Amino acid sequence: MPRQSRRPPKTRDPERTRAEILAAAFPLVLRHGFQGVSIDDIVEQTRHTKGALFHQFPTKRELGYALVDEVVRPLIIERWIRPLEGFENPLEGILSQMEELIGKAPPELLKLGCPLNNLVQEMAPLDAGFRKRLQSALELWVTETERHLARAKAAGFLKKSVDTREAAHFIVMAHEGFYGMIKGLGHPHAFEALVNSLGIYFQAISTQEL
Amino acid sequence: MPRQSRRPPKTRDPERTRAEILAAAFPLVLRHGFQGVSIDDIVEQTRHTKGALFHQFPTKRELGYALVDEVVRPLIIERWIRPLEGFENPLEGILSQMEELIGKAPPELLKLGCPLNNLVQEMAPLDAGFRKRLQSALELWVTETERHLARAKAAGFLKKSVDTREAAHFIVMAHEGFYGMIKGLGHPHAFEALVNSLGIYFQAISTQEL
DNA sequence: CAAGTTACATACCGAATGGTATGTTGTCAA
DNA sequence: TTGACAACATACCATTCGGTATGTAACTTG
Numbered sequence: 001m002p003r004q005s006r007r008p009p010k011t012r013d014p015e016r017t018r019a020e021i022l023a024a025a026f027p028l029v030l031r032h033g034f035q036g037v038s039i040d041d042i043v044e045q046t047r048h049t050k051g052a053l054f055h056q057f058p059t060k061r062e063l064g065y066a067l068v069d070e071v072v073r074p075l076i077i078e079r080w081i082r083p084l085e086g087f088e089n090p091l092e093g094i095l096s097q098m099e100e101l102i103g104k105a106p107p108e109l110l111k112l113g114c115p116l117n118n119l120v121q122e123m124a125p126l127d128a129g130f131r132k133r134l135q136s137a138l139e140l141w142v143t144e145t146e147r148h149l150a151r152a153k154a155a156g157f158l159k160k161s162v163d164t165r166e167a168a169h170f171i172v173m174a175h176e177g178f179y180g181m182i183k184g185l186g187h188p189h190a191f192e193a194l195v196n197s198l199g200i201y202f203q204a205i206s207t208q209e210l
Numbered sequence: 211m212p213r214q215s216r217r218p219p220k221t222r223d224p225e226r227t228r229a230e231i232l233a234a235a236f237p238l239v240l241r242h243g244f245q246g247v248s249i250d251d252i253v254e255q256t257r258h259t260k261g262a263l264f265h266q267f268p269t270k271r272e273l274g275y276a277l278v279d280e281v282v283r284p285l286i287i288e289r290w291i292r293p294l295e296g297f298e299n300p301l302e303g304i305l306s307q308m309e310e311l312i313g314k315a316p317p318e319l320l321k322l323g324c325p326l327n328n329l330v331q332e333m334a335p336l337d338a339g340f341r342k343r344l345q346s347a348l349e350l351w352v353t354e355t356e357r358h359l360a361r362a363k364a365a366g367f368l369k370k371s372v373d374t375r376e377a378a379h380f381i382v383m384a385h386e387g388f389y390g391m392i393k394g395l396g397h398p399h400a401f402e403a404l405v406n407s408l409g410i411y412f413q414a415i416s417t418q419e420l
Numbered sequence: 421c422a423a424g425t426t427a428c429a430t431a432c433c434g435a436a437t438g439g440t441a442t443g444t445t446g447t448c449a450a
Numbered sequence: 451t452t453g454a455c456a457a458c459a460t461a462c463c464a465t466t467c468g469g470t471a472t473g474t475a476a477c478t479t480g
Binding site (some may be wrong): 221249250260269 | 466467468470471475476477
Binding site for chain 2 (some may be wrong): 031032033035036042091112113116117120122124125131132133135138139147163164165167168169170172173174176177178180181183184185186190193194197198200201203204205
């Protein structure tokens with residue numbers, strides 16, 4: 001018997017309800033943008049109703065905020081920061097992770113772009129609440145990247161002259177730029193060119209051959 | 211007497227009407243996104259009516275297409291390609307132009323992002339017509355950038371080993387990434403960091419000190 | 421100048437949207 | 451066991467939106 005019934009269960013679980021709504025909203029927003037997705041669209045993708053949604057989230061905007069704080073933000077850490085811990089040289093880790101998550105990603109997924117970048121471009125100039133949360137997520141990404149660059153420097157992989165904060169900004173910018181460029185060109189073909197060029201930059205700030 | 215009357219003139223000028231509608235739509239779309247702007251919003255910013263708009267553009271989407279082809283595309287050439295012709299070394303030109311158009315731009319303008327990038331992120335995955343036109347604009351930007359890189363190479367500024375196509379992709383990506391990053395962080399403070407890092411990349415592909 | 425056509429202006433419409441009002445049921449403390 | 455409240459479900463609403471139907475004045479053409 002399927003544990004995940006299509007009909008609402010008799011037992012209540014508000015946290016799970018909330019999580020399921022967010023999980024349903026995420027891919028829709030990724031594909032259509034926040035403004036392009038309606039409450040009804042989201043509800044349709046869950047086993048819940050509009051009443052449940054508006055009970056969990058007072059407004060559509062609040063749902064968007066939760067999406068940033070509770071879905072997008074953790075995703076950044078999980079995908080782009082945590083994996084670096086497994087690499088002695090973080091620069092290698094960054095290139096490797098890019099190859100893994102962008103280079104090898106299915107084209108139809110890549111065309112949807114980066115969840116964070118999409119929301120930044122769409123919502124940051126429109127709404128202060130979004131702006132604040134997206135900014136916070138971006139700064140977290142930069143800060144954590146810088147931490148690993150500092151580690152790289154301490155381990156002698158990075159030239160002493162490198163400003164790790166500057167480099168971290170550039171690297172995060174490149175992530176978002178890669179996604180944006182691939183999305184704009186419509187095919188992932190440009191990825192290799194981009195990662196090669198980023199490699200040249202990495203080489204320029206490194207003390208040894210990568 | 212003001213030549214530009216607020217009331218519609220008795221004399222007709224369809225091309226001017228069309229241009230005025232596009233001119234009114236452009237800043238609105240830049241600020242609120244394409245989906246975030248209504249036909250009535252646009253009409254309100256002109257001395258024309260909804261009837262005129264739908265006479266010039268059969269649908270809202272067609273207006274968006276025209277915005278890409280007739281406003282955004284020329285803007286790229288005018289801002290980022292043409293100015294390079296005045297520089298013996300195009301790499302210097304790119305950095306100089308970035309400083310001029312991004313570094314010195316008013317923060318409230320920067321927060322709105324890059325017109326092309328905004329539309330790419332918002333509309334490319336949603337609509338094939340947008341996708342085609344945005345892709346074409348991006349490829350034009352890359353191609354024209356590559357032309358100047360080839361010139362740089364011929365003049366001996368670039369290392370022979372540099373793949374100009376790859377580098378052109380990376381440079382265009384950086385333009386869009388810069389805008390996106392500044393928009394996301396909410397303040398132009400990051401620009402200097404980004405342009406410094408791009409300078410390191412430029413140095414790495416150059417034959418001499420910049 | 422007559423007749424047709426283009427370029428609008430005005431009024432209106434059906435559908436979609438975010439949100440609400442109200443009813444119902446599970447849950448839990450006393 | 452029983453209220454009381456949280457967690458929903460259902461029905462409904464006001465507004466907004468892209469688009470259209472229709473009327474009219476300017477312009478072109480024969």
